[in-house]
Amino acid sequence: MTLPHGWRRRAASAALAAMLAGGSLAGALVTAPSAFADSWRDKEYWLNEYGITAAWQVSKGAGVKVAIIDSGVDGQHPDLKGAVVGGTDASGAGDPNGQKSIGAKPEHGTLVATLLAGRGHASPSPSASPSSSPSPGSSVGPDGIVGVAPEAQILSVSAWLGSPNPAGKTDQEQIPEAVRWAVDNGAKVINISLGSTSPDWPQSWDAAFLYAEQKDVVIVAAAGNRIGGNVQVGAPATIPGVLTVAGLDRNRMASVDASSQGISIGVSAPAEKLVGGLPGGSYEDWAGTSGSAPIVSGVAALIRSKWPDMSAKQVINRIVSTAVDAGAPGKDPIYGYGILNAEAALKADVPEATSNPVGSIADWIRVHRRGDLSSPTPQATSTPSIPAASLADPTVPVAKAPSQSDTAVPAAVVIGFGSLFVAIVAGASVQLRRTYRTSPELPDGTATGVVDVVDQGEPK
Numbered sequence: 262m263t264l265p266h267g268w269r270r271r272a273a274s275a276a277l278a279a280m281l282a283g284g285s286l287a288g289a290l291v292t293a294p295s296a297f298a299d300s301w302r303d304k305e306y307w308l309n310e311y312g313i314t315a316a317w318q319v320s321k322g323a324g325v326k327v328a329i330i331d332s333g334v335d336g337q338h339p340d341l342k343g344a345v346v347g348g349t350d351a352s353g354a355g356d357p358n359g360q361k362s363i364g365a366k367p368e369h370g371t372l373v374a375t376l377l378a379g380r381g382h383a384s385p386s387p388s389a390s391p392s393s394s395p396s397p398g399s400s401v402g403p404d405g406i407v408g409v410a411p412e413a414q415i416l417s418v419s420a421w422l423g424s425p426n427p428a429g430k431t432d433q434e435q436i437p438e439a440v441r442w443a444v445d446n447g448a449k450v451i452n453i454s455l456g457s458t459s460p461d462w463p464q465s466w467d468a469a470f471l472y473a474e475q476k477d478v479v480i481v482a483a484a485g486n487r488i489g490g491n492v493q494v495g496a497p498a499t500i501p502g503v504l505t506v507a508g509l510d511r512n513r514m515a516s517v518d519a520s521s522q523g524i525s526i527g528v529s530a531p532a533e534k535l536v537g538g539l540p541g542g543s544y545e546d547w548a549g550t551s552g553s554a555p556i557v558s559g560v561a562a563l564i565r566s567k568w569p570d571m572s573a574k575q576v577i578n579r580i581v582s583t584a585v586d587a588g589a590p591g592k593d594p595i596y597g598y599g600i601l602n603a604e605a606a607l608k609a610d611v612p613e614a615t616s617n618p619v620g621s622i623a624d625w626i627r628v629h630r631r632g633d634l635s636s637p638t639p640q641a642t643s644t645p646s647i648p649a650a651s652l653a654d655p656t657v658p659v660a661k662a663p664s665q666s667d668t669a670v671p672a673a674v675v676i677g678f679g680s681l682f683v684a685i686v687a688g689a690s691v692q693l694r695r696t697y698r699t700s701p702e703l704p705d706g707t708a709t710g711v712v713d714v715v716d717q718g719e720p721k
Contacts, residue, residue: 299384299404301544306511307531307556312604313409319607321400322410322562324569327377327450328443329555330436331370333362333419335540338371340379340405341415347446348417351439353428355419362540365423372537372547373454377555378415378562379408379538406538409559409603413566416448422455436497437469444476449565452558453482453497454551460523462496467630470622474502479565479573481506481558483550485521486532494523501525501620504577506557507597508532508550515588515595519549526597527577527619528584530556560603567607574617579606581618 308314326346333355336345348359355361362368381402401411418439422432436455443451451473473480482498484507485491498505507529508520515522519532530553537552539545557580564576571579583606584599592598598618 315604316607320563320567322413325562328416328448330418330439332364334374334417335371339382346414350419351435352421359417359419364421375406375538378413379406381405381407410562413562440469451480456485457495460499483554488518491521501625502622506553522594529596530601578614
């Protein structure tokens with residue numbers, strides 16, 4: 262499917278934004294002294310309730326690089342010291358190492374990073390809870406926030422989204438550049454807690470997501486939030502091969518505000534009453550599928566650490582096939598394959614899948630872009646660029662010359678029927694105008710198909 266030029270132009274200015282699945286954080290900004298940071302650890306209910314602490318008996322994510330394409334990650338946050346091992350800026354407006362917080366929601370990337378790979382920190386206060394003390398040899402500090410994969414390494418790829426980029430680069434340029442850089446710099450998992458209100462994506466993204474698929478990288482994306490305008494899942498969470506994560510409330514039910522729905526959803530994870538670190542060292546309560554995605558990305562990192570040679574499709578298969586079924590039996594557009602079960606994903610005996618359960622961008626391109634994917638995408642250089650997709654233009658049947666046997670008789674018949682058709686259309690137009698004048702006006706905000714930025718507040 263080729264997108265119309267007008268869509269591409271609108272998308273260039275406003276297609277993606279921090280999905281704020283932590284959105285415009287409605288909770289008050291809380292600066293938490295390190296002496297009380299362990300109180301934030303106590304709020305991480307998902308660690309026990311979703312089998313994550315049990316999964317740590319098998320793996321904590323050591324040796325796996327996870328790229329976070331977001332607003333930048335503050336690697337100096339106490340809970341991220343030593344976790345950020347590389348990065349870049351795809352926007353042209355951030356720092357070269359990707360750690361400057363930028364965009365409409367500059368705090369967003371650090372919130373995501375602490376939830377995914379926070380390591381906590383040691384507090385000098387004697388008030389630290391004994392139950393939060395690390396086990397011998399553990400790299401996890403007793404205070405602050407610990408992520409799902411506390412021994413994983415972070416690559417921070419900063420992008421300017423949600424407001425006009427002072428450097429001028431659009432999301433169409435930033436997203437594929439960010440994905441390719443992450444792949445070329447060793448990411449085995451890519452977290453994208455970003456989204457749009459349209460299921461379509463520009464064709465310029467095809468090559469980058471295909472490249473990640475060919476290089477066997479797991480991509481996890483947030484489904485979006487109804488309160489932010491995402492009633493249906495939007496791109497990039499609609500791209501085949503991407504593991505899309507829906508959001509749950511505190512009772513393991515689909516979140517009314519902090520989730521979305523769509524056939525591309527693969528698994529569900531917590532999206533309400535989340536906590537995360539903020540740039541500068543403080544903490545915040547937040548909500549949304551921007552937090553659900555890094556929880557699942559963390560589990561993918563645990564799996565890739567345990568089984569380094571396991572393919573991306575098998576990693577995704579372990580996550581979705583061990584999920585606890587919810588909603589309608591089997592896969593459904595609210596919960597996907599079900600609710601995340603990290604312990605089972607790391608410990609269960611899971612048969613190999615013959616294909617990626619969430620699809621393949623290569624197969625999609627063959628059908629919808631008529632691409633020739635017989636040869637693999639070439640390796641990018643150390644200076645990433647966005648190559649044109651190696652896809653053939655759609656073919657159009659060649660017009661045939663008029664037959665010598667054509668006469669004026671069939672032409673007259675065509676003209677006659679054409680005149681009759683014009684008369685019918687004219688009559689219908691008059692009737693439609695009369696009907697429209699007697700019908701109520703459409704309310705403001707009627708959907709027009711224009712892609713807009715995604716922005717939400719914390720669910721009430």
